[in-house]
Amino acid sequence: MRALKVFGIVLGGILSAIILLLLAVRLLVNPNDYKSRIERMVKGSTGRELALPGAIKLSVFPWIALELGPASLGNPPGFGDQPFAAVQHASVRVKLLPLLRKELEIGRVEIDGLDLRLIRDTRGKGNWEGFGGHGTATPQPNTSGPISLPELAGLVIKNSRLGYQDLAVEHVNLEMGQLSAAHPVPLKFTLDLIRHPPAVPLTLAGRLELTLNPEKKQYQVSTLQFDGTLTPKAGAAPVSWRFTAPQLSLNLGAQTLSAENFSAQLGSAHLTGGIQGTKVVDAPSLTGRFKLDPLGLRELVGQLGMALPQTRDPKVLSKLAASGEFAYGGNAARATKLDMQLDDSHLQGSLAVTDLDTKAMSFDLELDRINLDRYMSPEKAAPKPETKVTAKPVALPADALKGLEVNGTATIGSAQIIGVTLTRVRVGVDIKGSVMHLAPLQAQLYGGTYSGDITLDERAKIPALRLEQRMSGIDVEPLLNDFAKTRRLSGRGNVTTHLAAEGATSDTLMKSLSGHVAADLTNGAVEGLDLWFEISRALSLIQKQTLPAGTGSGRTKFDAFKASADLNNGVASTKDLIIASQNLRVTGQGTSNLVTEAIDYQLKASLLKGAVGTSFVGGKTFADIPLTLTGTMTNPKVRPDLESVVKARVQQQLQQTLQDKLKGLIH
Numbered sequence: 018m019r020a021l022k023v024f025g026i027v028l029g030g031i032l033s034a035i036i037l038l039l040l041a042v043r044l045l046v047n048p049n050d051y052k053s054r055i056e057r058m059v060k061g062s063t064g065r066e067l068a069l070p071g072a073i074k075l076s077v078f079p080w081i082a083l084e085l086g087p088a089s090l091g092n093p094p095g096f097g098d099q100p101f102a103a104v105q106h107a108s109v110r111v112k113l114l115p116l117l118r119k120e121l122e123i124g125r126v127e128i129d130g131l132d133l134r135l136i137r138d139t140r141g142k143g144n145w146e147g148f149g150g151h152g153t154a155t156p157q158p159n160t161s162g163p164i165s166l167p168e169l170a171g172l173v174i175k176n177s178r179l180g181y182q183d184l185a186v187e188h189v190n191l192e193m194g195q196l197s198a199a200h201p202v203p204l205k206f207t208l209d210l211i212r213h214p215p216a217v218p219l220t221l222a223g224r225l226e227l228t229l230n231p232e233k234k235q236y237q238v239s240t241l242q243f244d245g246t247l248t249p250k251a252g253a254a255p256v257s258w259r260f261t262a263p264q265l266s267l268n269l270g271a272q273t274l275s276a277e278n279f280s281a282q283l284g285s286a287h288l289t290g291g292i293q294g295t296k297v298v299d300a301p302s303l304t305g306r307f308k309l310d311p312l313g314l315r316e317l318v319g320q321l322g323m324a325l326p327q328t329r330d331p332k333v334l335s336k337l338a339a340s341g342e343f344a345y346g347g348n349a350a351r352a353t354k355l356d357m358q359l360d361d362s363h364l365q366g367s368l369a370v371t372d373l374d375t376k377a378m379s380f381d382l383e384l385d386r387i388n389l390d391r392y393m394s395p396e397k398a399a400p401k402p403e404t405k406v407t408a409k410p411v412a413l414p415a416d417a418l419k420g421l422e423v424n425g426t427a428t429i430g431s432a433q434i435i436g437v438t439l440t441r442v443r444v445g446v447d448i449k450g451s452v453m454h455l456a457p458l459q460a461q462l463y464g465g466t467y468s469g470d471i472t473l474d475e476r477a478k479i480p481a482l483r484l485e486q487r488m489s490g491i492d493v494e495p496l497l498n499d500f501a502k503t504r505r506l507s508g509r510g511n512v513t514t515h516l517a518a519e520g521a522t523s524d525t526l527m528k529s530l531s532g533h534v535a536a537d538l539t540n541g542a543v544e545g546l547d548l549w550f551e552i553s554r555a556l557s558l559i560q561k562q563t564l565p566a567g568t569g570s571g572r573t574k575f576d577a578f579k580a581s582a583d584l585n586n587g588v589a590s591t592k593d594l595i596i597a598s599q600n601l602r603v604t605g606q607g608t609s610n611l612v613t614e615a616i617d618y619q620l621k622a623s624l625l626k627g628a629v630g631t632s633f634v635g636g637k638t639f640a641d642i643p644l645t646l647t648g649t650m651t652n653p654k655v656r657p658d659l660e661s662v663v664k665a666r667v668q669q670q671l672q673q674t675l676q677d678k679l680k681g682l683i684h
Contacts, residue, residue: 105130249322302346380425465490508541
């Protein structure tokens, strides 16, 4: 009982002393005595006016606290009359005994209605620059002593705002626990991110635990989580998002950064990975990994209020997944061990921006297969037969190569583009100084091989194009059917081109096309032309017989087809056309206009010994029949050359008459 009585007396004495101290503070300490001193200190340290129009209040219950508000801090000259920062109310809890000694040690800080406005002037200078007062600052010695954290029992910010140019962070509410070294400091916040002109805000909430050790320059964030909603546009459904990281460590002494695992989610998209950093102050170098789980691309784009372009196949752009490793450092960024999937196409390899200043790029990629036709715009309805459709010229991208520097190689297992199917494709790309060089270009297609070398030069005002191409062992019929939707020619063989052109559109390129092309085919046919039928017509005319009825089979088979052409300004001139079979040999020369598609050829069909139905004047077993080939590439017309036929007939009759007279003289 005696001990309890003593304890009660001691406790009562302590409580009495505390009450007396609080009364002494309330009666003896006037916080407004510090107002002018605070304003002078702010003016001297920042060069800006601090306005404290309200009284500074001191409360002693339920805690000792200094309260002020409203208050504002002015802008530097040239940034207008609006304050740099303003606050509606602020409360600072302080420790009692230091305050009695006229020393200010802060406990818990509460701020309500903070409005911080960051702006730049026309010279690019920010209104937050230049803190430090007027005059020349006295150089301070460079000390490397340990940095200690201020004593702060907590921080609460309510209903606040931060603005920068056309970006605003509004409805800021933040709460931080007691700040102390080497102990986790809990922090949580909510805010709305708004871009002006007025847009739908991005709502953001977060929480984490922050462990600070400034003496060792070590900082650690744990249980980090940011989440919120994004409303793509007015009236659209909000899309949720989240970012989490179990632990993030920063050691400024060792200059290292580590976040072993992170996870990010936006709508149906889920991304995971990790990141490591070295020399984060002197020369930042980052490495890491990432993985994007399979997602429905069309679904995600729809959630974000956007629309993908219409495609020929509405099922494409439905699946996307990716993984790989990344690195940043030395003014370069790289992605390696890439493994990406788009629909049923699989891409692997690496790519890099080798110079972030010049945006120079390199790549080494391998794609298993892709059908590019599925991703093209839907085909338009076919025009009516009587409607003549003129294709619009396609413009080359103006100055597309300027500033680009790209070097790399891509391989494709199989690809389909504009109806042409290619396999084992290899493409080398070298772009530099406004010149694009594609080489080697290699592929297997239609039972044969393709190799090419293409150069596009945009250094001059008018772009220049050069093409060196060779196709060997190609099955021509399916190639022409897929590429040009025609079956006019069949056979297997070789085609070579050496071409050059200048122009900014497909039209001007075609009109200026010059160079040389050659074809050498075997065992095929020319469709739409029945040379045997036309030869029969010519023979009938020569022999004064009835012309054969019908229109013929519309097909000329051959054992060999050879031709070459010199091109000049889009017109191909041929002097060595040869179409040969067992009993027929057709030779010719003429021109093809690649712009108008007009053709004009003079042919000579030679019936070889043994050809059926070749016996005519004089009983000879061979004949040369002149033919003309006119019309267009899509609608060719072959006819006997009647003038030449008549001349040949007259000449033959004269020869026969001379022979008869010579025989009479001899006998």
